[in-house]
Amino acid sequence: MLSRIDLRGKTTDPRRILPRAQFDVSHAVEQIRPLVEAVRDHGAAAVRQATLRFDGVDLERFRVPVTDVGLDSDVRAALEEAIARVRKVHEDQRRREVVTQVVPGGTVTERWIPVSRVGLYVPGGLAMYPSTVVMNVVPAQVAGVKELVVCSPPQKETGLPDARVLAACALLGVEEVYAVGGAQAIAMLAYGTEECAPVDLITGPGNVWVTAAKRLVRGVVGIDAEAGPTEIAILADDTADPVHVAADLVSQAEHDPLAASVLVTTSAELADAVDEELRAQVAQTKHMERIAAALSGPQSGTVLVSSLDQGLAVVNAYAAEHLEIQTRDARAVADRVTSAGAIFVGPYSPVSLGDYCAGSNHVLPTGGCARHSSGLSVQSFLRGVHIVEYDEAALKDVAHHVVTLANVEDLPAHGQAVSARFRS
Numbered sequence: 481m482l483s484r485i486d487l488r489g490k491t492t493d494p495r496r497i498l499p500r501a502q503f504d505v506s507h508a509v510e511q512i513r514p515l516v517e518a519v520r521d522h523g524a525a526a527v528r529q530a531t532l533r534f535d536g537v538d539l540e541r542f543r544v545p546v547t548d549v550g551l552d553s554d555v556r557a558a559l560e561e562a563i564a565r566v567r568k569v570h571e572d573q574r575r576r577e578v579v580t581q582v583v584p585g586g587t588v589t590e591r592w593i594p595v596s597r598v599g600l601y602v603p604g605g606l607a608m609y610p611s612t613v614v615m616n617v618v619p620a621q622v623a624g625v626k627e628l629v630v631c632s633p634p635q636k637e638t639g640l641p642d643a644r645v646l647a648a649c650a651l652l653g654v655e656e657v658y659a660v661g662g663a664q665a666i667a668m669l670a671y672g673t674e675e676c677a678p679v680d681l682i683t684g685p686g687n688v689w690v691t692a693a694k695r696l697v698r699g700v701v702g703i704d705a706e707a708g709p710t711e712i713a714i715l716a717d718d719t720a721d722p723v724h725v726a727a728d729l730v731s732q733a734e735h736d737p738l739a740a741s742v743l744v745t746t747s748a749e750l751a752d753a754v755d756e757e758l759r760a761q762v763a764q765t766k767h768m769e770r771i772a773a774a775l776s777g778p779q780s781g782t783v784l785v786s787s788l789d790q791g792l793a794v795v796n797a798y799a800a801e802h803l804e805i806q807t808r809d810a811r812a813v814a815d816r817v818t819s820a821g822a823i824f825v826g827p828y829s830p831v832s833l834g835d836y837c838a839g840s841n842h843v844l845p846t847g848g849c850a851r852h853s854s855g856l857s858v859q860s861f862l863r864g865v866h867i868v869e870y871d872e873a874a875l876k877d878v879a880h881h882v883v884t885l886a887n888v889e890d891l892p893a894h895g896q897a898v899s900a901r902f903r904s
Contacts, residue, residue, distance in 0.1 A: 481758045481775050482751075482755060482758065482775060483776075484781060485499075485783045487784060487785050487790065488786045495797045498783065500847070501739075501740050501777075501779035503688060505708075508689060509695055512689055512693055515530055516663060516667040516696050519667035520667060523674055527673060535633055537636055537659070542676065543676070546649045547650055548647035548650040555644065558837075562614050563618060563651060565838065566619075566841070570841070573622070584874065586878075588869075589869070590867075591866075592862045593863050594623045594624035594625045594626070595623075595680045595861050596625070596626060596680055597625075597677070598680065599629045600683055601666065601683070601686055601690060602631070602632040602645055604635070604641060604661055610642070613630065615843050616683055619841065619857055622858050627656070627679075629676065630645075630658070631661065631668070632665075633659070634659035662687075662690060666696075667697065671700070678701070681701060681704070682701055704843065704860055705843075707843075709736055709739055710735045711741075711801045712731075712732035712800060712802045713743075713804070714728060714729065714804040714806060715788075715795050715813070716750060717745065717746045717808060718746065719806075720807070720827075721806075722750060726757035726761050729741035730771055738779060739779070739780075742780060742781060742798065742800070743782045744782075744794050744795055745783070746785055751784060755782075792813070792816050792817065796817060799849070799850035800850065801850065803821075803822070803823050805824070810825045821854075822841075841855050872901075875898065875901065876902060879901075882895060882898045883899060
């Protein structure tokens, strides 16, 4: 089922040949630009029109009541456990104010200030994601964000976001929720409407139209990232269980036909066994067509390597959103990984654990962006501000250096701004 790339004995740059989903945000930007500009210029009327067009729902008002009434007890318990674990991990990410005494009388303080108002986007297409509410809201709350706004698409039958998404908001104490999805939600959050004040930062995953809208409004507001199709890479040797490996590849493919499932292995025998397992497991899944499309697409495949060293070079080049290590001495191998959104070590740390209840965050960089970017965290909602405080003696002591550097850069007024303070 998986295509196969054989890199054994080769020194080719793996970035040129590794499977990757085709995700043309630039093309989507031009298609979605009129909608985003319409929301900017016409507010709620444009949001309503887009919601009717794309979701088939005609809403007079977009803000909805938040309730967990009727939530199944097992679902409630699972969400509460996920919230507790995610909060525990993220509370350890809190940043502390640091005061550095540079010289006697001269200090620089780094203060961390939360963003004031944040828009959190929760998708609602092929699947519903109450877990994404948890992953976005908890770090924002730990950071100290005062105003949290959740947007999620209305369901055609009710005109409301999915009931489990609303329940997650209720459990977290989020009261401002809008039944708006897609690019119109991003535009509404960025520019505001008569009903919804604009935000300062937008976070959360979405489809290509959501990503394109985030690119368009970046600069008007901050964004966390441009999320592409989800992906898993598994680095495995001959000790890996093909049943586990196949199950984890299938679980990621379940998200979307564009989802990427990549196996990097030193063992051709394991690759063959995984292919056999995939054929058996996919046939028994609820979303068989979607999974089969993802696994057989150009974004998925098996990469054969000569050694774990070569395997590490491949997965570091790929920079997967989710990377599993299923090898001997898995933790030692994981410690050599330099590029991944999140790393899952050993046979009992599957990606699906991280999706819900590991305590880690599941909003992660995709499309190779893990080479330079991090997943969502408390820091995503904080701004570091330096507070500079020098007294007269401390400034006088360094004044000649300031003047010298100002003159080197041909900005003499910069130096004079210091010198003026010491003229008799």
